[in-house]
Amino acid sequence: MALATDAAVKPTASGLRTGCCVQVIGQENEASSRRLLGQLQKVDSKVLLLNGQTVFVEVARVQAPKDLRKPIEGGDEASFDMLLGPQTSDAVLAEEMSACLFEKGFCVLKVCQSLTDTARAVEVLHALGEDGTLGRLPEEVEEGYLGSCGRGKVMWLDPDKLETVHHQVLRACDQNLSYLASVLQPCSSDALGAAIDERTPALVSLSFDSDEEEDYPQPVADDKLLGDFLGTWRRGLVRVIHFL
Structure with a gap:
């Protein structure tokens, strides 16, 4: 569960950046189409989910989350300000934490953990x-x-x-x-x-x-x-x- 860091936040072929929060869209024939959130790894098809499970999916099923709102900004009790995982950038994390602490006095971080x-x-x-x-x-x-x-x-x-x-x-x-x-x-x-x-x-x-x-x-x-x-x-x- 320890966090490795990657200072370089590079875009992948899908246009999303390594380390960003993404959602995995279920296939039409799947019984459950609920949204799965996770962190995009260095390969477009590899996503580390919130529950610590790593999945490989088609690039077309990985996209930026829709209507993902932060705490006190319309988010529900499970909302968070930033997702942490192996590809988290130190610079991005520092910026998000400092902005949240300065603007609202707290910061909610969600850790991808097994x-x-x-x-x-x-x-x-x-x-x-x-x-x-x-x-x-x-x-x-x-x-x-x-x-x-x-x-x-x-x-x-x-x-x-x-x-x-x-x-x-x-x-x-x-x-x-x-x-x-x-x-x-x-x-x-x-x-x-x-x-x-x-x-x-x-x-x-x-x-x-x-x-x-x-x-x-x-x-x-x-x-x-x-x-x-x-x-x-x-x-x-x-x-x-x-x-x-």
């Missing part, structure tokens, strides 16, 4: 919860970290401790966060009013099952934890949430 990998990551988190690795944040800071009404089992992500193959998806997610920070950094002063100089460790959260919240009592907040939270909150420029 459903199998996503399910595997969730399984790993459930296993970490069962072995006691995941814990609960104190009441004073829980919503500050997880958002309004946010509750869950959490852990601070240390990439150096994710050594097994089962942790590869979580490691890739963490690498993507670093990638986004590095891409946005050069234009952060203009977009945010201050330059990004570092990123905090990632906090992984798994929602509670319906009957298990009482098994995770909230600890007492000490001065160090409160100080760390307030320091991060005051210095923070951008907060990134990666949903699996």
Whole structure:
């Protein structure tokens, strides 16, 4: 799931550019004609779909999406500002993120990711919860970290401790966060009013099952934890949430 970059955004024979968001049109005899979105790869007929599946189709079935609207610009709850995949251009991504942050205060990125990998990551988190690795944040800071009404089992992500193959998806997610920070950094002063100089460790959260919240009592907040939270909150420029 880690994102490779390609600075050169070249047009293909169809006139569409490598790395752009496209839709794959179903054939007339197909039972389902629903639109499939994905990222155009270096070959006209190769498309990486949102679910991480790579398909090869006739060039005539690949076209620019129609009526694809962005968040708060007429888009629905599944809308996004930009699609990320292996052919994403750093320059285009930086421009889109900075423009969105400057104009509306947020940016929604859609990652082409395998459903199998996503399910595997969730399984790993459930296993970490069962072995006691995941814990609960104190009441004073829980919503500050997880958002309004946010509750869950959490852990601070240390990439150096994710050594097994089962942790590869979580490691890739963490690498993507670093990638986004590095891409946005050069234009952060203009977009945010201050330059990004570092990123905090990632906090992984798994929602509670319906009957298990009482098994995770909230600890007492000490001065160090409160100080760390307030320091991060005051210095923070951008907060990134990666949903699996």
